[in-house]
Amino acid sequence: MDINAMRIAIPDICGLGISFYFGGFRLVFAVISTYMWIMTGLFSIEYMAHALKKKRYMFFLILTYISTTFVFLSDDLYTTFIFFEIMSVSSYVCVIHDEKSQTLRAGAVYLAVAVIGGLVSLMGIFLLYDLIGSLSFESMRELCMEVWNRGEKAEIIQLYAAGLCILFGFGAKAGMFPLHIWLPMAHPVAPAPASALLSGIITKTGIFGILLLSVYVLPLSNDWGVFICILGTITMLLGGILAIISIDIKRTLACSSMSQLGMIITGAGLITLLGDENALAVRGTVLHMVNHSNLKLVLFMAAGVIVMNLHKLDLNEIKGYGRKKPVLKYVFLAGALGIGGIPLFNGYVSKTLLHEAIAEYAVHDGLFRVIEWLFLLTGGMTVCYMTKLFVCVFIEENNDKQLQNKYDRQNKYISPLTGIVLALSALVLPVFGIFSDLSLNRIADYSQGFLYGAELEHTIKYFSFTNLKGGFISIVIGAVLYIFLVRNVFIRKDSEGRGEYINLWPYKLDLLTLIYEPLLLVILPAVFGFICRIIDFSTDGIILLLRKTSHRQLKEKPDIPSGFHFAWSMGRLLNRLSYIKNKLSGKKKKQKDYVFVIAEKQIAIRQSGRIVSASSAFSFMMFAIGIIAVVLYLLIA
DSSP: OOOOOOEETTTTTTOOOOEEEEEEHHHHHHHHHHHHHHHHHHHHHTHHHHHOOOOHHHHHHHHHHHHHHHHHHBBHHHHHHHHHHHHHHHHHHHHHTOOOOOHHHHHHHHHHHHHHHHHHHHHHHHHHHHHSOOOOHHHHHHHHHHHOOOOHHHHHHHHHHHHHHHHHHHHHHHOOTTTTTTTHHHHHHHHHHHHHHHIIIIIHHHHHHHHHIIIISTTHHHHHHHHHHHHHHHHHHHHHHHHOOOBBHHHHHHHHHHHHHHHHHHHHHHHHEEEEEEGHHHHHHHHHHHHHHHHHHHHHHHHHHHHHHOOOOOOHHHTTTTTHHHHHHHHHHHHHHHHTTTTSSSHHHHHHHHHHHHHHHHHTOHHHHHHHHHHHHHHHHHHHHHHHHHHHOOOOOOOSHHHHHHHHOOOSOOOHHHHHHHHHHHHHHHHHHHTTTTTHHHHHHHHHHGTTTTOOOOOOTTSSSSHHHHHHHHHHHHHHHHHIITTTTSSEEOOTTEEEOOOOOGGGHHIIIIIIHHHHOOOOOHHHHHHHHHHHHHHHHHHHHHHHHTTOOOOOOOOOTOOOHHHHHHHHHHHHHHHHHHHHTOOOOOOOOOOHHHHHHHHHHHHHHHHHHHHHHHHHHHHHHHHHHHHHHHHHH
C-alpha cells in the first residue's frame, strides 16, 4: 500500500458503511476517469449542440462520472457494489439518449444484463461475507487464503460459488464472453462521447472486479487462473473476428474493445497463475487498462466527428470522408497504430508485457503455448480491422462520385475546441510509447502494490529483438488477413469494379437471439409456468380429496355472521315465520336462510356508506388543499 495514501470510512451508511482509499492503482484510475470525462465533456459541447434533452444527458453523465470514480476508489467490496450499480443505471440513460427504437432495444439489453448481473453478484457478496465475515480489501485476501489453506471442502466450494457469482456481474460489464452481448449493441446507438466512456473507462470497472477476485478472493487457485485465462482468450478472439466482419464503424470499435478487454482478462488470470513471479502480468494488465482507455477515447471521438457530420455509421456510406481532412486523419491514425501494437505507440508497450507474461507461463503449461499464438493472432486481427477502417475512411474514394466531391469540399467539419481536444488526446499515445520509462513504467510502479505485483528482476528492453519479434509477427498476420481476407472476401465488387463492404456474419449466430432471448422469454417462463400449473392442480386435487374424506362437511347449521346483530335477530324471526307458512300451506319448499340474506344486504349498505364517506372525505381534502393554496397565494402576492 502507498504510505502517502488517504483512507476514508463513513460508517452506518447502507448498513455496513462505505469506505474509500485514495492512492496507488485506485487513484490512477480515478485520475484517468476524470481526464476522460473532461475530454468527452469538451467534445460534447459541439457533438450535442443540436441534441434534445441535453440537461438530462449532462446530469446523468455527471452522475455516471461520480459513481464510476467511487467504484475505483472503493476500499471494500460492498462500496464497490453500491457505486457499480448506481453507475450501471445512470449510464443506461446516456446510452438511450436519442430514444429511437433500436436504441431502446440496445438499452434494454444493457440494463437487463446490468440488473441480472448485479443481483447475481450480490448473491456472491452475501456468500463471501457469510464465509469470511469481512468485505474490506485490507483483510479479505488473508481471510480467503486462510479458508483455502484449511482445505475444508464445503468452505472451498462456497468460496468458488461466491467467486463465480461475483464474476457474473463484473464480467458482464467487462464485455467478457458469454456476457458480452450488450457491448456490440450499445456502442453504435449511444452518443459518441458516451461510447468513448463506455468502452474506455466503464468497462474497466468490470475489469476492476475481476482483478479483485483473482488477487483477493482466489489468489491461490490455479484452476481459477486457468478458467479466467480461457474466458479471456475466447473473448479476445471472438471480439477480433466480429470486428473484422463488421461494416459499422462504431460496432467495429466496440468489438475491438471486447477483443482488447479479453487480453486484459487473460492478464488477470495470469496474475493468479504466476504467483510470486507475476511482475510482467501485473504490469501488462495495468498498463493495457491505461492504454486502452486512452486509445478508445481517441478512436471513438474521431468516429464521433464522422457521425456528427454525416449521421451515418455504415462503411459504404462514410467511405472516403476523411481523405482531405488531415487533423482527423492523423488523430485516427495515431489511435489505429496504438491499438495495433505498433512500436513507438503506447499499445505496443502493454501488449509486449502481456505477451511475455503468457510466454513465461507457457514454459510450465503447454495450453498456454496455444494461448500465446492466439494472442499473436488476435494482435494480427487488430492490425487487420484497423487497417480496414483507415483505408475505407481516409484512402478509398466513395462509390458515389458526387458524394465524394461533397466530402472533399467540407472543410469546416469540427470546431477549434474539438480539434484541440482530439489533437491533445492523440498526442498522449506516441508520448507514452516513446517515453515509456518516464510515463507508463512509473504508472505501473505506483499501481502494482494493489495487485500484489512482484518486483521486476531486470529492466525491460521494449525494443530488443525478442520483444520486437512478437509485434512484428502480429503485423505480418494482420497484413496477410487484410490482403487475402478483407480485400478478397469481405469486399464485393460490382460490374464497374467498385467495391462494397459486406457483413458475412450469420444473424442466427447472435447469442442474444440464439440463446438469451429464447431462454429468458420463452423457455424459463414455460418451465416455471408448467411447474406452477402442476402445483396449482395438485393443491386443488388435495383440497378436493380432503373435502370428500377426512374434512367432509357435515350438514349442520352454518355459522352465524359475527357483528350483524340486526341480521341475526330479524333473520331468525323470518326463518320461523317462513317455516310456519310452509307447514300451513303444505308446500315442500327449500327453506331460505334469511339471516344470511339480510346480512348480505347489510354488507352492501355498509360498503355504499364507506364509498360515500370516502368521496366526501376526498372532496373535503381537495377543498382544504385549495383553500390553503389560495391563502398562500394571497400572502405571497
